[in-house]
Amino acid sequence: MKTQVLIVGGGISGLSTAWWLAQKGVAVEVWEAAQRPGGKIRSRREAGYLTEDAAALLVNFRPQVDLLVSRLGLDQDKQRRDDSLNRYIIHNNRLTRVPMLMPALLASPLWSLPAKLRLMAEPFIPKGSHTGETVSGFIRRRLGQEILDTTMDAFISGTLASDPDLAEAQSVLPRLTALEQHYGSLTMGMFINKVIRRRQTNRADTFSFSGGMEQLVQAIASSPGITIRTGIKATTIRRQDNGWRAEGTSSSGTTHIQVPQLVLSTPADISSQLLEATDERLGKLLADIKYAPVGVLHLGIKSRNIQHKLDGTGFLVAKHNRLAINGNLWMSTLFPHRAPPEQALLTCYIGGVQRPEQLQQSDDKLTGMVLDNLRPLMKIKGEPDYVKVERHYQGLPLYHGQYRARLAQISSRLDTMPGLQLNANYIDGVSVRERIYQGQRTAQTVAASLRSGNCDCYQQQMLTPSH
Ligand SMILES: Cc1cc2nc3c(=O)[nH]c(=O)nc-3n(C[C@H](O)[C@H](O)[C@H](O)COP(=O)(O)OP(=O)(O)OC[C@H]3O[C@@H](n4cnc5c(N)ncnc54)[C@H](O)[C@@H]3O)c2cc1C
Numbered sequence: 001m002k003t004q005v006l007i008v009g010g011g012i013s014g015l016s017t018a019w020w021l022a023q024k025g026v027a028v029e030v031w032e033a034a035q036r037p038g039g040k041i042r043s044r045r046e047a048g049y050l051t052e053d054a055a056a057l058l059v060n061f062r063p064q065v066d067l068l069v070s071r072l073g074l075d076q077d078k079q080r081r082d083d084s085l086n087r088y089i090i091h092n093n094r095l096t097r098v099p100m101l102m103p104a105l106l107a108s109p110l111w112s113l114p115a116k117l118r119l120m121a122e123p124f125i126p127k128g129s130h131t132g133e134t135v136s137g138f139i140r141r142r143l144g145q146e147i148l149d150t151t152m153d154a155f156i157s158g159t160l161a162s163d164p165d166l167a168e169a170q171s172v173l174p175r176l177t178a179l180e181q182h183y184g185s186l187t188m189g190m191f192i193n194k195v196i197r198r199r200q201t202n203r204a205d206t207f208s209f210s211g212g213m214e215q216l217v218q219a220i221a222s223s224p225g226i227t228i229r230t231g232i233k234a235t236t237i238r239r240q241d242n243g244w245r246a247e248g249t250s251s252s253g254t255t256h257i258q259v260p261q262l263v264l265s266t267p268a269d270i271s272s273q274l275l276e277a278t279d280e281r282l283g284k285l286l287a288d289i290k291y292a293p294v295g296v297l298h299l300g301i302k303s304r305n306i307q308h309k310l311d312g313t314g315f316l317v318a319k320h321n322r323l324a325i326n327g328n329l330w331m332s333t334l335f336p337h338r339a340p341p342e343q344a345l346l347t348c349y350i351g352g353v354q355r356p357e358q359l360q361q362s363d364d365k366l367t368g369m370v371l372d373n374l375r376p377l378m379k380i381k382g383e384p385d386y387v388k389v390e391r392h393y394q395g396l397p398l399y400h401g402q403y404r405a406r407l408a409q410i411s412s413r414l415d416t417m418p419g420l421q422l423n424a425n426y427i428d429g430v431s432v433r434e435r436i437y438q439g440q441r442t443a444q445t446v447a448a449s450l451r452s453g454n455c456d457c458y459q460q461q462m463l464t465p466s467h
Pocket of ligand 1: 010013014031037038041053055056057059233266294295396424425432
Protein backbone atom coordinates (compact mmCIF):
# COMPACT_ATOMS: atom_id res chain seq x y z
CA MET A 1 0.00 0.00 0.00
CA LYS A 2 1.27 3.47 -0.87
CA THR A 3 2.56 5.42 2.14
CA GLN A 4 -0.08 7.92 3.23
CA VAL A 5 1.73 9.43 6.18
CA LEU A 6 5.40 10.14 6.74
CA ILE A 7 6.52 10.68 10.30
CA VAL A 8 9.92 12.27 10.76
CA GLY A 9 11.50 11.29 14.09
CA GLY A 10 11.29 7.83 15.64
CA GLY A 11 11.17 8.72 19.35
CA ILE A 12 8.12 7.81 21.40
CA SER A 13 6.17 10.77 19.94
CA GLY A 14 6.66 9.60 16.36
CA LEU A 15 6.40 5.90 17.14
CA SER A 16 3.17 6.21 19.10
CA THR A 17 1.59 8.33 16.35
CA ALA A 18 2.62 5.67 13.83
CA TRP A 19 1.18 2.91 15.99
CA TRP A 20 -2.20 4.59 16.38
CA LEU A 21 -2.31 5.25 12.64
CA ALA A 22 -1.42 1.65 11.86
CA GLN A 23 -4.32 0.54 14.11
CA LYS A 24 -6.58 2.50 11.79
CA GLY A 25 -5.16 0.77 8.73
CA VAL A 26 -3.26 3.86 7.54
CA ALA A 27 -0.02 3.14 5.68
CA VAL A 28 2.66 4.93 7.67
CA GLU A 29 6.42 5.27 7.35
CA VAL A 30 8.82 6.63 9.98
CA TRP A 31 12.17 8.19 9.16
CA GLU A 32 14.59 8.09 12.05
CA ALA A 33 18.02 9.68 11.78
CA ALA A 34 19.67 7.35 14.29
CA GLN A 35 20.41 3.68 13.65
CA ARG A 36 17.75 2.60 16.16
CA PRO A 37 14.21 3.76 16.91
CA GLY A 38 13.31 5.07 20.36
CA GLY A 39 14.95 8.50 20.45
CA LYS A 40 15.92 9.44 23.99
CA ILE A 41 14.34 6.30 25.43
CA ARG A 42 17.02 3.65 25.62
CA SER A 43 17.69 0.88 28.12
CA ARG A 44 21.17 -0.61 28.48
CA ARG A 45 22.33 -3.86 30.05
CA GLU A 46 25.87 -3.77 31.34
CA ALA A 47 27.69 -5.52 34.18
CA GLY A 48 24.42 -6.97 35.47
CA TYR A 49 22.68 -3.57 35.60
CA LEU A 50 19.71 -2.42 33.54
CA THR A 51 19.91 1.36 33.18
CA GLU A 52 17.79 3.94 31.41
CA ASP A 53 19.24 6.79 29.33
CA ALA A 54 16.09 8.91 29.78
CA ALA A 55 12.57 7.86 30.82
CA ALA A 56 12.82 5.37 33.68
CA LEU A 57 9.12 4.83 34.25
CA LEU A 58 5.65 5.62 33.07
CA VAL A 59 3.20 7.28 35.46
CA ASN A 60 -0.11 6.49 33.87
CA PHE A 61 -3.71 7.47 34.33
CA ARG A 62 -4.70 7.37 30.67
CA PRO A 63 -6.69 4.46 29.23
CA GLN A 64 -4.97 5.03 25.87
CA VAL A 65 -1.65 3.99 27.41
CA ASP A 66 -3.20 0.85 28.92
CA LEU A 67 -4.69 -0.01 25.55
CA LEU A 68 -1.41 0.44 23.70
CA VAL A 69 0.57 -1.59 26.25
CA SER A 70 -2.02 -4.31 26.21
CA ARG A 71 -2.30 -4.54 22.42
CA LEU A 72 1.48 -4.70 22.19
CA GLY A 73 1.30 -7.81 24.39
CA LEU A 74 3.38 -6.19 27.11
CA ASP A 75 1.00 -6.66 30.06
CA GLN A 76 2.90 -9.65 31.37
CA ASP A 77 6.20 -7.75 31.13
CA LYS A 78 4.98 -4.79 33.14
CA GLN A 79 6.89 -4.12 36.36
CA ARG A 80 4.75 -2.06 38.70
CA ARG A 81 5.97 0.31 41.35
CA ASP A 82 4.85 -0.74 44.81
CA ASP A 83 2.49 2.05 45.87
CA SER A 84 3.49 1.67 49.51
CA LEU A 85 7.03 2.90 48.76
CA ASN A 86 7.91 6.23 50.36
CA ARG A 87 8.58 9.38 48.38
CA TYR A 88 11.33 11.60 49.78
CA ILE A 89 12.34 15.23 49.50
CA ILE A 90 15.48 16.86 50.84
CA HIS A 91 14.44 19.10 53.71
CA ASN A 92 16.89 20.64 56.19
CA ASN A 93 19.65 18.53 54.64
CA ARG A 94 17.82 15.29 55.36
CA LEU A 95 15.72 12.82 53.44
CA THR A 96 12.18 13.65 54.52
CA ARG A 97 9.15 11.56 53.69
CA VAL A 98 6.49 13.30 51.58
CA PRO A 99 3.10 12.72 53.21
CA MET A 100 0.66 11.08 50.82
CA LEU A 101 -2.42 11.11 53.08
CA MET A 102 -4.02 13.89 55.11
CA PRO A 103 -3.24 12.53 58.63
CA ALA A 104 0.42 12.01 57.70
CA LEU A 105 0.47 15.47 56.18
CA LEU A 106 -0.65 17.05 59.44
CA ALA A 107 2.08 15.22 61.37
CA SER A 108 4.83 15.76 58.78
CA PRO A 109 7.93 17.78 59.68
CA LEU A 110 8.10 18.88 56.03
CA TRP A 111 5.84 21.90 56.58
CA SER A 112 5.55 24.31 59.50
CA LEU A 113 2.25 24.85 61.31
CA PRO A 114 1.58 28.12 59.43
CA ALA A 115 2.18 26.28 56.14
CA LYS A 116 -0.29 23.55 57.13
CA LEU A 117 -2.87 26.15 58.16
CA ARG A 118 -2.29 27.96 54.88
CA LEU A 119 -2.90 24.72 53.01
CA MET A 120 -6.16 24.17 54.87
CA ALA A 121 -7.28 27.69 53.96
CA GLU A 122 -6.82 26.95 50.25
CA PRO A 123 -10.52 26.28 49.46
CA PHE A 124 -11.36 29.79 50.66
CA ILE A 125 -8.90 31.55 48.37
CA PRO A 126 -10.69 33.18 45.44
CA LYS A 127 -10.20 31.76 41.98
CA GLY A 128 -7.55 33.61 39.97
CA SER A 129 -6.58 33.91 36.35
CA HIS A 130 -3.85 31.69 34.95
CA THR A 131 -2.92 33.59 31.84
CA GLY A 132 0.87 33.64 31.72
CA GLU A 133 1.16 32.80 35.42
CA THR A 134 4.31 31.00 36.48
CA VAL A 135 4.31 27.88 38.64
CA SER A 136 5.72 29.96 41.50
CA GLY A 137 2.95 32.54 41.14
CA PHE A 138 0.24 29.89 40.97
CA ILE A 139 1.45 27.75 43.90
CA ARG A 140 2.25 30.79 46.06
CA ARG A 141 -1.23 32.13 45.41
CA ARG A 142 -3.06 28.87 46.09
CA LEU A 143 -0.86 27.02 48.60
CA GLY A 144 1.63 29.53 50.00
CA GLN A 145 5.36 30.19 49.75
CA GLU A 146 6.51 27.35 51.98
CA ILE A 147 4.83 24.60 49.96
CA LEU A 148 6.30 26.17 46.84
CA ASP A 149 9.82 26.24 48.28
CA THR A 150 9.84 22.83 49.91
CA THR A 151 7.77 20.72 47.57
CA MET A 152 6.65 22.15 44.23
CA ASP A 153 10.09 23.55 43.47
CA ALA A 154 11.55 20.07 43.95
CA PHE A 155 8.94 18.57 41.63
CA ILE A 156 9.58 21.09 38.85
CA SER A 157 13.38 20.97 39.21
CA GLY A 158 13.60 17.22 39.72
CA THR A 159 11.16 15.92 37.14
CA LEU A 160 11.18 18.64 34.48
CA ALA A 161 14.73 20.07 34.88
CA SER A 162 12.96 23.41 34.94
CA ASP A 163 12.53 26.43 37.22
CA PRO A 164 9.18 27.23 38.88
CA ASP A 165 9.93 30.95 38.56
CA LEU A 166 10.02 30.58 34.76
CA ALA A 167 7.76 27.63 33.92
CA GLU A 168 4.20 28.45 32.90
CA ALA A 169 1.71 26.92 35.36
CA GLN A 170 -0.94 25.99 32.80
CA SER A 171 1.62 24.27 30.58
CA VAL A 172 3.38 22.17 33.21
CA LEU A 173 0.61 21.70 35.78
CA PRO A 174 -2.43 21.41 33.52
CA ARG A 175 -4.37 19.16 35.88
CA LEU A 176 -3.83 21.40 38.91
CA THR A 177 -4.71 24.61 37.08
CA ALA A 178 -7.82 22.89 35.68
CA LEU A 179 -8.89 21.96 39.21
CA GLU A 180 -8.88 25.62 40.15
CA GLN A 181 -10.84 26.52 37.04
CA HIS A 182 -13.46 23.81 37.54
CA TYR A 183 -13.82 23.72 41.33
CA GLY A 184 -12.30 27.02 42.45
CA SER A 185 -9.91 25.07 44.68
CA LEU A 186 -7.17 22.45 44.27
CA THR A 187 -7.88 20.65 47.52
CA MET A 188 -11.65 20.60 47.00
CA GLY A 189 -11.19 19.52 43.39
CA MET A 190 -8.92 16.65 44.44
CA PHE A 191 -11.34 15.63 47.14
CA ILE A 192 -14.30 15.64 44.75
CA ASN A 193 -12.38 13.71 42.10
CA LYS A 194 -11.05 11.16 44.54
CA VAL A 195 -13.96 10.56 46.87
CA ILE A 196 -17.12 11.47 44.97
CA ARG A 197 -16.11 10.59 41.41
CA ARG A 198 -13.89 7.67 42.35
CA ARG A 199 -15.47 5.26 39.89
CA GLN A 200 -14.99 7.53 36.92
CA THR A 201 -11.27 8.10 37.27
CA ASN A 202 -8.60 5.84 35.84
CA ARG A 203 -6.27 5.06 38.75
CA ALA A 204 -2.63 6.10 38.38
CA ASP A 205 -0.33 3.20 37.70
CA THR A 206 3.45 3.60 37.70
CA PHE A 207 5.44 1.01 35.82
CA SER A 208 8.26 0.00 33.55
CA PHE A 209 8.92 -3.28 31.75
CA SER A 210 11.16 -6.26 32.45
CA GLY A 211 13.34 -5.17 29.53
CA GLY A 212 13.19 -1.54 30.62
CA MET A 213 11.48 1.26 28.71
CA GLU A 214 13.31 0.09 25.58
CA GLN A 215 10.89 -2.82 25.44
CA LEU A 216 8.04 -0.40 24.83
CA VAL A 217 9.67 1.45 21.94
CA GLN A 218 10.97 -1.75 20.35
CA ALA A 219 7.54 -3.37 20.59
CA ILE A 220 5.95 -0.37 18.85
CA ALA A 221 8.67 -0.26 16.20
CA SER A 222 8.18 -3.92 15.33
CA SER A 223 4.39 -3.72 15.20
CA PRO A 224 2.70 -4.74 11.95
CA GLY A 225 1.71 -1.93 9.62
CA ILE A 226 4.57 0.44 10.49
CA THR A 227 7.56 0.85 8.21
CA ILE A 228 10.53 2.13 10.18
CA ARG A 229 13.48 3.40 8.18
CA THR A 230 16.39 4.06 10.51
CA GLY A 231 19.51 5.94 9.45
CA ILE A 232 17.49 8.40 7.35
CA LYS A 233 17.85 12.03 8.26
CA ALA A 234 15.21 14.33 6.80
CA THR A 235 16.96 17.29 5.20
CA THR A 236 14.21 19.26 3.46
CA ILE A 237 10.45 19.29 3.35
CA ARG A 238 8.17 21.30 1.12
CA ARG A 239 4.56 21.47 0.04
CA GLN A 240 3.86 19.84 -3.27
CA ASP A 241 0.71 18.70 -5.12
CA ASN A 242 -1.68 19.05 -2.17
CA GLY A 243 0.68 17.15 0.04
CA TRP A 244 4.26 17.18 1.24
CA ARG A 245 7.54 16.13 -0.27
CA ALA A 246 10.37 15.15 2.06
CA GLU A 247 13.96 14.51 1.22
CA GLY A 248 16.44 12.70 3.37
CA THR A 249 19.96 11.38 3.41
CA SER A 250 21.31 8.05 4.56
CA SER A 251 24.60 6.18 4.20
CA SER A 252 23.38 4.90 0.84
CA GLY A 253 22.55 8.33 -0.62
CA THR A 254 19.48 10.52 -0.80
CA THR A 255 15.86 9.51 -0.78
CA HIS A 256 12.54 11.30 -1.15
CA ILE A 257 8.86 10.68 -0.68
CA GLN A 258 5.59 12.43 -1.54
CA VAL A 259 2.78 12.00 0.98
CA PRO A 260 -0.64 13.56 1.66
CA GLN A 261 0.20 13.90 5.37
CA LEU A 262 3.44 14.69 7.16
CA VAL A 263 4.05 14.62 10.91
CA LEU A 264 7.20 16.16 12.38
CA SER A 265 8.19 14.46 15.64
CA THR A 266 11.65 15.95 15.78
CA PRO A 267 13.00 18.32 18.47
CA ALA A 268 11.92 21.95 18.01
CA ASP A 269 15.21 23.18 16.52
CA ILE A 270 15.19 20.44 13.87
CA SER A 271 11.54 21.11 13.02
CA SER A 272 12.45 24.78 12.78
CA GLN A 273 15.23 24.07 10.28
CA LEU A 274 12.98 21.83 8.22
CA LEU A 275 10.16 24.39 8.14
CA GLU A 276 11.88 27.75 7.89
CA ALA A 277 11.98 27.72 4.09
CA THR A 278 8.20 27.07 4.00
CA ASP A 279 7.25 29.48 6.76
CA GLU A 280 9.91 31.72 8.23
CA ARG A 281 7.71 32.87 11.10
CA LEU A 282 6.90 29.30 12.15
CA GLY A 283 10.59 28.43 11.91
CA LYS A 284 11.39 31.31 14.26
CA LEU A 285 8.67 30.37 16.77
CA LEU A 286 10.08 26.85 16.94
CA ALA A 287 13.71 27.98 17.06
CA ASP A 288 12.95 30.07 20.14
CA ILE A 289 11.91 27.02 22.20
CA LYS A 290 14.69 26.32 24.66
CA TYR A 291 15.78 23.01 26.13
CA ALA A 292 17.41 22.14 29.44
CA PRO A 293 20.48 19.93 29.35
CA VAL A 294 20.02 16.88 31.56
CA GLY A 295 22.66 14.45 32.76
CA VAL A 296 21.93 10.99 34.10
CA LEU A 297 24.44 9.34 36.43
CA HIS A 298 23.95 5.69 37.35
CA LEU A 299 25.73 4.40 40.41
CA GLY A 300 25.98 0.70 41.30
CA ILE A 301 26.83 0.38 44.98
CA LYS A 302 27.02 -2.60 47.33
CA SER A 303 23.78 -2.61 49.33
CA ARG A 304 25.69 -3.21 52.54
CA ASN A 305 27.58 0.04 51.94
CA ILE A 306 24.34 2.05 52.04
CA GLN A 307 22.97 2.52 55.53
CA HIS A 308 19.67 3.99 54.34
CA LYS A 309 16.91 1.38 53.95
CA LEU A 310 16.16 2.50 50.39
CA ASP A 311 12.50 2.07 51.27
CA GLY A 312 11.22 4.50 48.68
CA THR A 313 11.20 5.51 45.06
CA GLY A 314 14.04 8.01 45.62
CA PHE A 315 14.06 11.72 46.31
CA LEU A 316 13.68 15.16 44.74
CA VAL A 317 15.69 18.28 45.52
CA ALA A 318 14.45 21.89 45.59
CA LYS A 319 16.91 24.52 44.36
CA HIS A 320 17.40 26.23 47.72
CA ASN A 321 19.18 23.08 48.95
CA ARG A 322 22.08 23.92 46.65
CA LEU A 323 22.94 20.28 45.92
CA ALA A 324 24.55 18.99 42.73
CA ILE A 325 21.60 16.69 42.00
CA ASN A 326 18.02 17.47 41.05
CA GLY A 327 16.63 14.05 41.84
CA ASN A 328 17.54 10.45 42.51
CA LEU A 329 15.62 7.28 41.65
CA TRP A 330 16.32 4.10 43.61
CA MET A 331 15.91 1.88 40.60
CA SER A 332 16.79 -1.39 42.33
CA THR A 333 14.04 -0.75 44.88
CA LEU A 334 11.53 0.38 42.25
CA PHE A 335 11.84 -2.57 39.91
CA PRO A 336 13.30 -6.10 40.12
CA HIS A 337 16.50 -7.21 38.35
CA ARG A 338 17.90 -3.72 37.83
CA ALA A 339 21.14 -4.54 39.64
CA PRO A 340 23.14 -7.69 40.41
CA PRO A 341 22.31 -9.44 43.72
CA GLU A 342 23.49 -7.52 46.80
CA GLN A 343 23.94 -4.34 44.73
CA ALA A 344 21.81 -1.19 44.58
CA LEU A 345 21.30 0.95 41.48
CA LEU A 346 20.84 4.68 42.13
CA THR A 347 20.02 6.88 39.15
CA CYS A 348 20.83 10.56 39.69
CA TYR A 349 19.62 13.47 37.54
CA ILE A 350 21.90 16.49 37.19
CA GLY A 351 22.13 19.72 35.19
CA GLY A 352 18.77 21.12 34.18
CA VAL A 353 18.06 24.80 33.77
CA GLN A 354 19.50 25.43 37.25
CA ARG A 355 22.98 24.03 36.55
CA PRO A 356 23.47 23.53 32.80
CA GLU A 357 27.27 23.86 33.14
CA GLN A 358 27.40 20.54 35.03
CA LEU A 359 27.22 18.59 31.79
CA GLN A 360 30.61 19.99 30.79
CA GLN A 361 32.28 18.27 33.73
CA SER A 362 34.19 15.01 33.32
CA ASP A 363 32.56 11.75 34.44
CA ASP A 364 34.98 11.56 37.38
CA LYS A 365 34.21 15.09 38.53
CA LEU A 366 30.46 14.53 38.26
CA THR A 367 30.67 11.25 40.14
CA GLY A 368 32.67 12.91 42.91
CA MET A 369 30.18 15.80 43.19
CA VAL A 370 27.17 13.49 43.29
CA LEU A 371 28.76 11.15 45.83
CA ASP A 372 29.65 14.12 48.05
CA ASN A 373 25.90 14.88 48.11
CA LEU A 374 24.70 11.31 48.56
CA ARG A 375 27.13 10.12 51.26
CA PRO A 376 25.75 12.22 54.15
CA LEU A 377 22.13 11.84 53.01
CA MET A 378 22.11 8.08 52.63
CA LYS A 379 25.14 7.17 54.74
CA ILE A 380 27.09 5.62 51.90
CA LYS A 381 30.61 4.34 52.46
CA GLY A 382 33.17 3.00 50.04
CA GLU A 383 33.24 3.59 46.31
CA PRO A 384 30.67 2.59 43.68
CA ASP A 385 31.33 -0.61 41.73
CA TYR A 386 29.63 0.74 38.62
CA VAL A 387 29.36 4.25 37.18
CA LYS A 388 27.71 5.27 33.93
CA VAL A 389 26.99 8.80 32.72
CA GLU A 390 24.61 9.84 29.93
CA ARG A 391 24.43 13.44 28.75
CA HIS A 392 21.44 14.93 26.93
CA TYR A 393 22.52 18.40 25.84
CA GLN A 394 18.95 19.02 24.69
CA GLY A 395 17.30 17.03 27.43
CA LEU A 396 13.87 18.48 28.03
CA PRO A 397 11.99 21.36 26.39
CA LEU A 398 11.31 24.23 28.76
CA TYR A 399 7.71 25.39 28.88
CA HIS A 400 8.86 28.82 29.96
CA GLY A 401 7.32 32.26 29.59
CA GLN A 402 3.99 32.67 27.79
CA TYR A 403 4.25 29.15 26.43
CA ARG A 404 0.61 28.61 25.56
CA ALA A 405 0.58 31.88 23.68
CA ARG A 406 3.57 30.59 21.69
CA LEU A 407 1.72 27.35 20.94
CA ALA A 408 -1.32 29.35 19.82
CA GLN A 409 0.88 31.28 17.38
CA ILE A 410 2.38 28.02 16.12
CA SER A 411 -1.12 26.67 15.71
CA SER A 412 -2.25 29.63 13.64
CA ARG A 413 0.77 29.25 11.34
CA LEU A 414 -0.06 25.56 10.94
CA ASP A 415 -3.60 26.49 9.94
CA THR A 416 -2.15 27.73 6.68
CA MET A 417 -0.36 24.45 5.99
CA PRO A 418 -2.83 21.59 5.49
CA GLY A 419 -1.37 18.12 5.74
CA LEU A 420 1.32 19.05 8.25
CA GLN A 421 1.34 18.27 11.97
CA LEU A 422 3.77 18.67 14.79
CA ASN A 423 3.74 16.06 17.55
CA ALA A 424 6.72 16.14 19.86
CA ASN A 425 7.47 16.70 23.52
CA TYR A 426 7.57 20.49 23.23
CA ILE A 427 3.77 20.40 22.78
CA ASP A 428 1.38 19.28 25.53
CA GLY A 429 3.67 17.43 27.88
CA VAL A 430 7.06 15.75 28.00
CA SER A 431 6.08 12.50 29.72
CA VAL A 432 5.87 9.21 27.88
CA ARG A 433 2.22 9.03 28.95
CA GLU A 434 1.37 12.34 27.29
CA ARG A 435 3.45 11.45 24.22
CA ILE A 436 1.37 8.29 23.74
CA TYR A 437 -1.85 10.20 24.33
CA GLN A 438 -0.91 13.00 21.95
CA GLY A 439 0.11 10.35 19.41
CA GLN A 440 -3.43 9.07 19.49
CA ARG A 441 -4.94 12.54 19.09
CA THR A 442 -2.61 13.32 16.21
CA ALA A 443 -3.41 10.01 14.53
CA GLN A 444 -7.15 10.66 14.87
CA THR A 445 -6.81 13.99 13.13
CA VAL A 446 -4.58 12.64 10.38
CA ALA A 447 -6.94 9.75 9.73
CA ALA A 448 -9.94 12.08 9.63
CA SER A 449 -8.13 14.39 7.18
CA LEU A 450 -7.20 11.45 4.97
CA ARG A 451 -10.79 10.25 4.96
CA SER A 452 -12.20 13.65 4.09
CA GLY A 453 -9.39 14.60 1.75
CA ASN A 454 -9.30 17.84 3.67
CA CYS A 455 -6.21 18.40 5.76
CA ASP A 456 -6.66 21.84 7.24
CA CYS A 457 -8.80 21.01 10.26
CA TYR A 458 -6.42 19.43 12.70
CA GLN A 459 -3.87 21.85 14.07
CA GLN A 460 -6.28 23.62 16.38
CA GLN A 461 -7.30 20.33 17.87
CA MET A 462 -3.72 19.19 18.29
CA LEU A 463 -2.74 22.22 20.28
CA THR A 464 -5.80 22.30 22.47
CA PRO A 465 -4.56 21.82 26.04
CA SER A 466 -5.43 18.49 27.60
CA HIS A 467 -5.83 17.86 31.30
C1 LIG B 1 16.95 12.31 31.46
C2 LIG B 1 15.50 12.18 31.15
C3 LIG B 1 14.68 11.45 32.01
C4 LIG B 1 13.31 11.32 31.71
N1 LIG B 1 12.53 10.57 32.54
C5 LIG B 1 11.23 10.36 32.22
C6 LIG B 1 10.43 9.46 32.99
O1 LIG B 1 10.91 8.82 33.95
N2 LIG B 1 9.13 9.28 32.63
C7 LIG B 1 8.59 9.93 31.56
O2 LIG B 1 7.40 9.75 31.28
N3 LIG B 1 9.33 10.77 30.78
C8 LIG B 1 10.64 10.98 31.09
N4 LIG B 1 11.42 11.78 30.28
C9 LIG B 1 10.80 12.44 29.11
C10 LIG B 1 10.69 11.53 27.90
O3 LIG B 1 11.69 10.54 27.91
C11 LIG B 1 10.86 12.38 26.62
O4 LIG B 1 10.07 13.56 26.67
C12 LIG B 1 10.44 11.57 25.38
O5 LIG B 1 11.15 10.35 25.33
C13 LIG B 1 10.70 12.41 24.14
O6 LIG B 1 10.23 11.71 23.03
P1 LIG B 1 10.14 12.42 21.59
O7 LIG B 1 9.80 11.38 20.63
O8 LIG B 1 9.25 13.62 21.67
O9 LIG B 1 11.61 12.99 21.32
P2 LIG B 1 12.98 12.22 21.07
O10 LIG B 1 13.08 11.02 21.90
O11 LIG B 1 14.04 13.26 21.22
O12 LIG B 1 12.88 11.74 19.56
C14 LIG B 1 13.12 12.59 18.47
C15 LIG B 1 13.73 11.73 17.37
O13 LIG B 1 13.89 12.51 16.19
C16 LIG B 1 15.05 12.03 15.54
N5 LIG B 1 15.50 13.03 14.57
C17 LIG B 1 16.05 14.24 14.83
N6 LIG B 1 16.31 14.88 13.67
C18 LIG B 1 15.89 14.07 12.67
C19 LIG B 1 15.88 14.21 11.25
N7 LIG B 1 16.33 15.30 10.62
N8 LIG B 1 15.37 13.16 10.53
C20 LIG B 1 14.90 12.05 11.14
N9 LIG B 1 14.90 11.89 12.49
C21 LIG B 1 15.38 12.90 13.24
C22 LIG B 1 16.01 11.82 16.68
O14 LIG B 1 17.09 10.98 16.30
C23 LIG B 1 15.11 11.20 17.73
O15 LIG B 1 15.09 9.81 17.66
C24 LIG B 1 12.78 11.94 30.55
C25 LIG B 1 13.61 12.66 29.70
C26 LIG B 1 14.96 12.78 29.98
C27 LIG B 1 15.85 13.54 29.03
